[in-house]
Amino acid sequence: MTFLGMPTAGTTGKLRAARPSPEAAREALANTQLRRNLGNATATIRAKRATVVAELPDWAELRAAGAAIKDDVLANLEHYLVQLEEQVVARGGTVHWARDADEANGIVTELVRANGAREVVKVKSMATQEIELNEALEAAGIIATETDLAELIVQLGHDQPSHILVPAIHRNRSEIREIFLREMEGVDPQLTDEPRVLAEAARRYLRDKFLSAEVAVSGANFAIAQTGTLSVVESEGNGRMCLTLPRTLITVMGIEKLLPTWTDLEVFLQLLPRSSTGERMNPYTSMWTGATEGQEFHLVLLDNGRTATLADPRGRSALRCIRCSACLNVCPVYERTGGHAYGSVYPGPIGAVLSPQLTGVHDNPTLPFASSLCGACFDACPVAIDIPSMLVHLRSRVTDDKGRTPEAAAMKAVAWTMSKPGRWTRALRLVRLGRLLRGRRKVPPPLSAWTASRELPAPPKQTLRDWWGESGEHDGGA
Amino acid sequence: MRVAVFATCLVDGLYPDVGKATITLLRRLGHHVELPMQQTCCGQMHVNTGYPRQALPLVRNHVDAFAGYEVVVAPSGSCTAAIRHQHADIADQAGERALAEQARELATRTYELSEFLVDVLGVTDVGAYFPHRVAYHPTCHSLRLLRVGERPYQLLRAVRGIDLVELPNAESCCGFGGTFALKNTDVSSAMLADKMQALHNTGASVCAAGDASCLMHISGGLSRAGSSARTVHLAEILAATESATVGPPAPIEQVVA
Numbered sequence: 127m128t129f130l131g132m133p134t135a136g137t138t139g140k141l142r143a144a145r146p147s148p149e150a151a152r153e154a155l156a157n158t159q160l161r162r163n164l165g166n167a168t169a170t171i172r173a174k175r176a177t178v179v180a181e182l183p184d185w186a187e188l189r190a191a192g193a194a195i196k197d198d199v200l201a202n203l204e205h206y207l208v209q210l211e212e213q214v215v216a217r218g219g220t221v222h223w224a225r226d227a228d229e230a231n232g233i234v235t236e237l238v239r240a241n242g243a244r245e246v247v248k249v250k251s252m253a254t255q256e257i258e259l260n261e262a263l264e265a266a267g268i269i270a271t272e273t274d275l276a277e278l279i280v281q282l283g284h285d286q287p288s289h290i291l292v293p294a295i296h297r298n299r300s301e302i303r304e305i306f307l308r309e310m311e312g313v314d315p316q317l318t319d320e321p322r323v324l325a326e327a328a329r330r331y332l333r334d335k336f337l338s339a340e341v342a343v344s345g346a347n348f349a350i351a352q353t354g355t356l357s358v359v360e361s362e363g364n365g366r367m368c369l370t371l372p373r374t375l376i377t378v379m380g381i382e383k384l385l386p387t388w389t390d391l392e393v394f395l396q397l398l399p400r401s402s403t404g405e406r407m408n409p410y411t412s413m414w415t416g417a418t419e420g421q422e423f424h425l426v427l428l429d430n431g432r433t434a435t436l437a438d439p440r441g442r443s444a445l446r447c448i449r450c451s452a453c454l455n456v457c458p459v460y461e462r463t464g465g466h467a468y469g470s471v472y473p474g475p476i477g478a479v480l481s482p483q484l485t486g487v488h489d490n491p492t493l494p495f496a497s498s499l500c501g502a503c504f505d506a507c508p509v510a511i512d513i514p515s516m517l518v519h520l521r522s523r524v525t526d527d528k529g530r531t532p533e534a535a536a537m538k539a540v541a542w543t544m545s546k547p548g549r550w551t552r553a554l555r556l557v558r559l560g561r562l563l564r565g566r567r568k569v570p571p572p573l574s575a576w577t578a579s580r581e582l583p584a585p586p587k588q589t590l591r592d593w594w595g596e597s598g599e600h601d602g603g604a
Numbered sequence: 605m606r607v608a609v610f611a612t613c614l615v616d617g618l619y620p621d622v623g624k625a626t627i628t629l630l631r632r633l634g635h636h637v638e639l640p641m642q643q644t645c646c647g648q649m650h651v652n653t654g655y656p657r658q659a660l661p662l663v664r665n666h667v668d669a670f671a672g673y674e675v676v677v678a679p680s681g682s683c684t685a686a687i688r689h690q691h692a693d694i695a696d697q698a699g700e701r702a703l704a705e706q707a708r709e710l711a712t713r714t715y716e717l718s719e720f721l722v723d724v725l726g727v728t729d730v731g732a733y734f735p736h737r738v739a740y741h742p743t744c745h746s747l748r749l750l751r752v753g754e755r756p757y758q759l760l761r762a763v764r765g766i767d768l769v770e771l772p773n774a775e776s777c778c779g780f781g782g783t784f785a786l787k788n789t790d791v792s793s794a795m796l797a798d799k800m801q802a803l804h805n806t807g808a809s810v811c812a813a814g815d816a817s818c819l820m821h822i823s824g825g826l827s828r829a830g831s832s833a834r835t836v837h838l839a840e841i842l843a844a845t846e847s848a849t850v851g852p853p854a855p856i857e858q859v860v861a
Contacts (some may be wrong), residue, residue: 152790161794458777462794496788498781498795499652501748521654537655544613544644545661547669551641554617575786579793580824583618590611590620594639 137431139227139257141485143469147492150467151459160296164464167295171455174404175506181406182396191393193510196446199384200436206351206384207427213354217416219423224378226430227257233426234259234343234376235266241374241422243268243340249358249365250274251345252290252449253378253428255471259343270343271335273364275328282309288465288473290451291402296464299324332364342368346379347448348394349425352387355415356425359398359408369412374422381427382445394448397508401450431484440519444479446509451476453503453513459496468493475503479516487523494520551591560585605725608638608673610666610714612683612816613645619816625843626679626717629730632843633721642669648686651694653783660698663691667706675724676714679839681746681814684716689749716746717839718755718814728758733846735765738836739808741799741822743815744777756814756838763841769806773798780821796825803833814838 143150154160179185199206211221224230238246246263248254248270260270260281272281276294280287283305287293294302303319310331317327344365348357356377358365369375385391399408417423436442454460454474465473470481470490478497482490494517503513525534543553563569564584569577576582588596607630611623623639630637646666647659666687670676678684688711695704721727740760746752760768779785779795799822803811809832813819816837823835 148788148790151788155790155794458779458795459788459791462791494654495784496791498744498777498779498784498788498792500744500777500781502744502775502777505748518652518654521652522656523654525654533653534655537650537653537658541647541650541655541658541661544647545665547642547644547665550613550644557617572786575789576824578789579796579828580785580821581827582824583820585618586620588620590616590623591639591641593620593624595641 137226137434137484137486139430139471141256141431141470141472141481142489143481143493145469147467147469147496150469151463151496154463154467159298160464161462163296163298164461167292168455168461171292171404175401175452175455178400178404178406182400188393188396189508189510192397192448192508193443193446195385195390195393196382196448196509197443199386200382200442200445203381203384203436206386207381209351210349210354210384211427213351214416214423214425215354217354218418219354219416219425222424222426224426224428224430227428230257230378230426230428230430231259231262233424234378235262235268237374237376237424238263238268238341239266241341243374245269245271245335245339246341246343246376247335247339247368247372248272248277249342249344249368250277250293250360251343251378252471253345253380254343255287256380256430257378257428259378271332271339273332273335273368274360275325275362275364278328278332279305282306286466287471289454290449290472290474290476291454292451296466336364336367336371339368339372341374341376342372343376343378344368346377346383347398348385348391349379349383350385350388350391353415355388355413357391357411357413359395360410360412361403361405361408363410366410366412369414373420374424375414375417376424376426378426378428381429381432382447398448398450401448401452401506401508431486434486435480435483438483441479441483441516443511444476444483444513444516446511447476447480448509450508452506452508456502456506458498458500458502468496475513475517476507476511479511479513479520482520482524487520488527491524491527494524551589554589554591558585558587558589561587606636606638606674607720608640608670608676610643610646610670610676610678610683610687611639612678612680614816614820615679616643618820619837622679622816622837622839625837625839626677628848629732629839629843630677632845633725633727633730638673640669640673644669646683646686646691647694648683648690649782651686651690656694656697659690659694660700663694663707664700664703666691667703667710670710670714671706674713675720676710677717677720678714679717679814679837680816681716681743681750681752682817684714684719685745685749687711687714716750716752716814717842718746718752718759719750721759721842722755729762730759730842732763732842732844733765734763734841734844735767736810737767737769737806737808738810738812738841739769739771739803739806740774740838741771741778741803741811741813741818742774743813743818746814747775752814759838759842760812764846766841769808771806771808772802774802776802778818778822780818782817785821792821793825796821800825800829800831804831809833810841811835812838812841 647662
């Protein structure tokens, strides 16, 4: 097939961890308020998801269908993308192709400028976060206002999202109240931290924005190649306002978001809400095709590392991801560190496989190791992405990239020892020398990482194989 | 039945009692048990740390070591899963088709202990006696890669004298994760702390599991925290009888006090 961009990691945007994930995680773990907020929130969503998933007798079949549809899309991406473009154009829309974040930001900025607008309203979108569109617009003198409640909390707090679906999951209501009081123009100073009151304050603040905005920017949950229809699913109705009120709509969409036909939506509209919010159906599902008279619709198709990801047979199924965040909510690492520790807009297990693939592992060498490989993410994934196996694969790409390291040398030595039973038997006898360490308070690295929180077991006086050999046990038995 | 035990490298070198218990139990159930001396390690540490090519000679050795045996039993969910889900793939990646085929075949006659007892032998009451309060931690790989499900609980419920208590959030990872415990030691320790708290809340004096590796992590944490609770492998509980008890489990000797 023809690749849209170069299959290299020529990506830009917020996908790179600025520092090693263990270091970022350590800082997050020290924040006890954060851990409480996250623990409560993920436990609640986990329980809701489990209940609504259990309701469907054909969940396994839906999951398999979701994976199969996405695999078809990925295998025939060129065909479906061209079909989508033809359909969108035929219905009055304009299609733009962006190789990376910089190109996408340039296209959107020019479109907003061409409209003479200084402000845009935004529907919650991972793609625009990935490319850091708000920052790019701000640099061009354009104010972008997030209209999803949680995104607004993050934006007003000069903060970063920490979850795909619930970007302010790391905040509790009293923290949100403080942010609103400090940052929200015209807010009632008597504001309480009741969720209803906070939502009402945001509603009033946003209403003016909806009514005055000339341009809206959205992402897309799905694009149907057959008809050129775009779709956004949401809970608050802010998306519907943005998608319908302003004269110009600009949608930025990753090229993997395609579905071949309308009937495929049936599968995904069952999988997505149950996996993400733990609801049977999301409150708002908006669909639009092309542009009606007097309005403009622009679709920006974003690569930004996706074709490079597609080129790896062992990694490409990460592009099945529908950004539901079920894997985040069940992940024991995410639950304790939160999303910021991943350093990318895509946190959690899916972020640990997607971010390094979009950027190339060289730019994200610690994320594939930020997992205990417990496998809870794979079980929860509605499109059956085998995240643990993919993490293991990416780890090998990282070690290949790093080449000769002390760790690689140690692994080689251990493998050499273990590949012949004679060597192994002798090595195990040497391990018994570890008994000499008994009672010591300090051990050298890497064992010191172990003893930071755990005691080390003292080796036994006799290994199992020596016991077997010496005790004549092999003569016994039935 | 002629049963070969794959003890795993960790049990061989650090926890021989788990291997002895596995052998004792299988013999008590009337089987001829062998511990093939050619065995070393399944290579999972290499694969999961990003060195699949280094694991290739280990896969080859493993396949050779167990070539002549009717059935292989391992007291580990994780190592059994490596044999079942990684070995053939490692050989395939290296272009070793014949080895991959042998590995696939060996995987079909390799069982984790609770699988072997319940599925192959069809027993749940193995005649064990263990008069202690036990909380069972289902290890991630036995749970999600092997899907052993109820099997360990069926075996434990049939043990005489046992007070088997439910562990809250049992299916949450203990935080071991192989080299994860070293590379991400802070997160690993935070996960361990929550597991120990859950364990403490049950009042159990014993934490049982089917993997010596996870138990090494949990026991290391319990000792550090000064807890009186101990870890015991499922095989050790099932091997214990009125005449040959393994409990109350002795404190595990630790290197760093």
